[in-house]
Amino acid sequence: TRTYSFPAQRAYFTRKLFVRNDSGSPIILKRVTDCALSFVEPFASADFHDDNMDQGDPGSEMFTETEKPSLYRTSINVFLRNPKGGLYAGLRYPYFKPDISERGLSLSYETNYRLNPGETLELPSTFIGAYRKTGYIYRKELHWAPRILATEQEELDLGEVLAMRQVLRDYLPKEPCPRDGYFTWLNSWWANAELRGKWGDKEADAYCDLAQKVKWTGSLDMISTAPVWCGWVGFIEPCPEIDAIGQEAVFPMNPQIEHAMSCVNDLRLPVSGFCEPNSLNRHYRKDRPDWKLQPTPDPENRLIQNCHANPDYEDWFYNLTVSCIEQCQLSGWAWDHVWLRRPMVCYDSSHGHEPGNCEFQQYRNVTNLIQRLRKRYPRLFIEIYWGLKEAGPWSLRGLNSLENAYENASPPPPGMTPADDLRFQHWFNHNYRFIPTYMNMAQMNFAKEGNGHLYSLLSCLSASTHASLCDWVQFDTPEQGREIFAPMRRWKDWATRNMQYLEDRIDLFGMPCREGGIDGTAHIVGDRGFIFVFNPTDKVRYGSITLTETIGIRKGSRFAIDEISTGSARRAGVRQKASRFTFEMAPKSAMLFELKPTTD
Template structure:
């Protein structure tokens, strides 16, 4: 064979292996059709049945880049393509790495997911994985990149990217289910990718992060001016609308419907939790019985308010020196003073959160240290400190690298020791991968320089995220009923860090204003940010109420019992999870404790409605009524809020689009609060207008009228 014939033959074989079949393969449900090349399993078209549009796709190609080699799609030989039910799978081989692609489309979903799995055929350092490079085409298509969460970040530094393809009728959305991915949109060229930066052994299989691809239909609200632009400032000020890509209401709704399906429904009922750290409770080690007895009185106070969950006020029960000295074979068992506190919590039927730490025994105390002083090779040292916040600089070399399997396995066992005591029905995490206490400025890509850990030199970012996901998943697997609640890093990394999680600390973390009217408006605003801008299912948000108080707080005490119903209903309408900052040692009037207890009892009675939510169009603000609807089938609740000085009317329609109401017929609308008894009837499709008194919250009960 001539020298020219060899490359021609190779090219011919490659062409034949990817020759398109006469009939493409399809995944299809009532809203979406995905079409694939039968030979290569590459995506070729997306049909949006909601709009009747078809988006043609080319270059749905995967690739991998390692330190030692690169594998692009042309080097992957398809060895098997199989379509079975709602799943399409394809297997590929190459000299350095094999791949498996799986697409699945559930019958009830308006989105599909794609998962790439790689198996290394030799040891390598895997730097980057391209999950797809799709090019979408249809006349009039506009492609935009929306990055979030924006809180405390400059444009381009946000952790998550979602790409919206917009047409006059609707569009599609796609992205990678992880923060700090490596996806990009340059002109019309979309790349969905991430940087694992992992050491991979020969024969080891890496299950890559999933891609999502969904469709939506535009609705009338998309043509209105943005209700509220994204918030970057930690002080809560929005950016000018012209400075941001903002998701359309139909896009936000489609994204939240998808994240709700992927992350799953609520596992618990109403969870009103007190945050011990901000409730005048001990941050340090209990010094004696007297200190514990003071904490027990705080538990009594919470029980009198009807609060039956408590986030511990100090990590590891405050036993920092014990954690500093734990060795390779030591078990973690809470000490006698901690057990006395936990026993009293049991007597008061208060469920206590176990608060462990990731990589430092007490990141908020000078007494804390890295775990396992006998293992200096487990320490984390940033590649550079230039440009990093001072709290990261101060912790450099004094915390463990979380992306280190031997350390992870030891820490996992210590966590299991704590949970095995049976005292904890909840588990939480807070801090930063750098070992500091965490702030929005420190939740940035991690860059450990050790060559003895799971990651490649100078990039431990994905490996740390994966380790935390694994830790959370392990708690969920071993304790399915555990209430898992996350602070940092997930609260800043965004929705894809919340798998297996029940609640996430809100962004309004330093307490609410003294005025309960202003506080209620802030609670509802930030919860809308979480849902409409960050795509959280509303039941994963954990709105907080009242002002922060430390155990030795010298600030003037500013408790107000006015409009307690307003702030409490703001939180209850936002989520079935709430976090309370209360002066458990200073105290509040008995009538205020009774008011809190009354509304929490009401929330428990109506929790089925609080687990669903559909916001009315207006955001909280002066001169207008905002609110939310909570419908289960053909009945439910509507909340209306007016913090202004004069009475105003709120309105909604008895439709699925307006409030999520199902069915036809006639409904009664009855005011439950503030002055119960007012009733009117209306038919399906009609608009209801309801006067809301000044500085008030109104609760309406909507029930079908029997024929």
């Protein structure tokens, strides 16, 4: 069965494909070929586009069960290009392969799926659309080798980027947060290293004290736990209590966790937990060695990690997560470390999948788990750190936020700061991975940011609709807390009032952190909005922006531009539409301009 959908005010359509087994015996669906197009005339070029994430690096892979770095390079779409525009086509699935010729295109993927009698299987949907080129080109300008990102050049027209970003925005809608407005929280793992290990009485008391101070700031909506499983153990460290959880999937509490969770809940402060789906030291379901992944036909050859293509195991993992969320009364949940495996091969026929390649089933199980959590807890703040990089943007549905390409500032580009690295990674997210602005993970800092706290705040505001604080400042009284966090509180309030402008953006000037360059973002809706600009270099720089539809202006003819980052508006100019606005930037500085219509 095929179901077509033509979304309103969109330049693309989608088609869902359902396969039903009406026979009386199982059928193995080995491979699917879809999105078969034929052309009367060949396009000038046809190019497959992946997510431009290359592969895991040794620093990450040393903690996983793999002989070589995991491959990313997940599929997004194909661009069929002519001089003035073209088509874009793809499947909402990360592992399709294109077959491109002068006269046609088809996309295929392996399923290796057992379809039982009477069963209906929904396959990944197809999308096909048309776009017009703008002449504005995004290109990589790397003078260093960043972690895990593909470095070979690929130029994309803004028209192509906007077209695919619309497809991804529609597929990855903005999910609600535990509280309305610009959502902020303390990432205790990053900000409070002394609390990362297993909690004893001392650590639980310290966490309660920290939670009280978070409330005093008046600027943070939630606090996360630094250890995994809400205090049981440090990240990727052994924990026999978690290993011992059996079929009932009941999360075990202890006095320290009960004390800490009671404190935050008494304060009415939302709290978030996290875990590792796999780890060399995390032996989930030790009572079921048959659930371990079997990478070869030899049944004695088993890995430590369980098989996530096994629906029974993934259902157990979901139930354990739910038990932890409900017993600890959590408002957020995240996963870090290894989850999806690629290549994913398991030969155990008792796992509910066909032996061999089972990446299709693994992907379905993992993404369905996320969807089940989202349906059960509509306002749960759900994040992914490492764990879904092997599945790319199509796997992110139901999440609020993703760690971008790699841990922020690990390391930053040469001579740059954490905020600069943040903007660099977000630029990749938008223009090569097409991920919506509102899903970016933004990280605010105090002392960790070499260009100052305001520089960090403005970088985060340009990046997303939420942010975590990853750099705690010690204080003793409510008055001190209110004073220290006054800038964050002010900008959080500003962001809440202007959320509609922060949900999307156009990237200006060029790639952040390129040699000698400034960068910025335009957030325009109709005839008004905001422009963030950043100079990460140690020299005075000049910028120029043409006020056209390219940056999002859809109406209006004359605009006032005010610089507002200092706390009071300073008139920077009045310009006609299609004219240039030019400005000067001090070294290592950030500015925020407000653009609005005027008759002046």
